[in-house]
Amino acid sequence: MDKDAYNGALKQAIPRRIREAKTVTAAAVPKYPEQTQREYKRVSDAYMKLVQETFKEYAPRIKAAIRNEQESSKRNDSLFDLQRAIADTFQEMRDRLQERIDAFDLLAHLRKVGENGKKLSTKQWKRLVKRTLGVDLLDDYYSGAFFSTELEQWVNDGVSLIKTIPQDSLDAMENIVMDGFVDGKSLTDIQRDIQAQYGIDKRHAAFIARDQTAKLNAAITERQQKDAGVRRYKWSTSGDERVRSDHKKLDGRVFSYDDPPVVDSRTGRRCNPGQDYNCRCVAIPVFDIDELNLPLGRGDES
Ligand SMILES: [Zn+2]
Incomplete structure (x- = not known):
């Protein structure tokens, strides 16, 4: 369809x-993708669980080595042996964990989360356009290659952000065991410290899951809206x-994608909704009728 025919249609x-x-x-206000966030968190939890499984598998051996040393009469000699045994x-645990990580295929999991997120967001966008402009959009316009660059970039970002957390967590646990032992901590205390470390690392991974969900939503929304001729939101x-005050000030105001507002008054950083750390804000599109470039569905083509 040429430009005039398209405009007519x-x-x-x-x-x-x-x-x-x-x-x-x-x-309508586009909904924040809670479902995508839950799916991402399930992946990050399952990924972190590999550390827990590995630690559980070897914990009896570590405990036995420590008990053995504590019961020994020649403490100084056996301390050295113990440190070697723990190291x-x-x-071995690092190797075992790496096997589990390789079998897990984080990339494939995140790709699936991203694909589902894209589907949800497209469905919502079509509904929003129908409700606002009364127009049906072409069904398969956004499937296939449309978001592939954004999606692939996002999957790779996610992988590099959480890829090393399990091995780093295991390294931290080794330090806890070594230091705890040298400091004369009880087994119970060492175990408690390990649990605490695991909790911190798991929350760190969950934070990335939340943050990355918002970033995916922001990237898809911006691409969809700009492609349709939307310049403002x-x-x-x-x-x-939980909304931070800098973002509260922006609520209900109209901005341009090419000139985003200051989202952090301290640093002067500028972002569109969802691009700031852990931001759950969304962009309500403002349609300028003369600028529209919508992929019209079959029902509306002449
Ligand atoms: Zn926000």
Whole structure:
């Protein structure tokens, strides 16, 4: 379809009352992708569980070595032996953990999370356009290669952010055992410290899952909206008590994708919704009717 034919078809498809308004803000607020976030967290939890499984497998050996040393009469000689035994055990654990990591295929898991997130976001976008402009969008326009660059970049980012957390966690545990032992801590205390370390690392991975979900949503939304001829959006926060004050100030105001507002008054950093750390804000598209470039669905083509 050439440009004139397309414009004609689009005008026919959009009800006159909306056309004459020239500028229309979307009739609904895009939802934050909670489901994608849950799926990502499931992956990060399962990935971190590999550390726990590995540690559990070797814990009896470490405990036995420590008990053995504590019961020994010649402490100084056996301390050296114990340190070697622990170091050797942790080296085996690292190899075992690496086997588990290789079998897990983090890349494939994150690709699936990303694909599902894209599907959800596209479905929502179509519904939003239908509700606001009364237009049906082409069903398969956004499938296939449309987001492949964004998606692949996002998957790779996610992998490099959490890839090393399990091995780093195991390294930290080795230090806890070594130091704890040298400091004369009890087995119970060492075990408690290990649990605490695992909790910290698991939360770190979960934080990345949350943050990466928002980034995916932001990237897809921006691409979808800009491709459709949308240049501006209305900032929308999630409206709960966790919204930071710098973002609260932006709520309900209209900005341009090419000129994002300051999201951090301390550093002057500028971002579109969802791009800031752990930001759950979304962009409500503002449609300028004359700028629209929507992939029209079959029902609206002439
Ligand atoms: Zn925000």
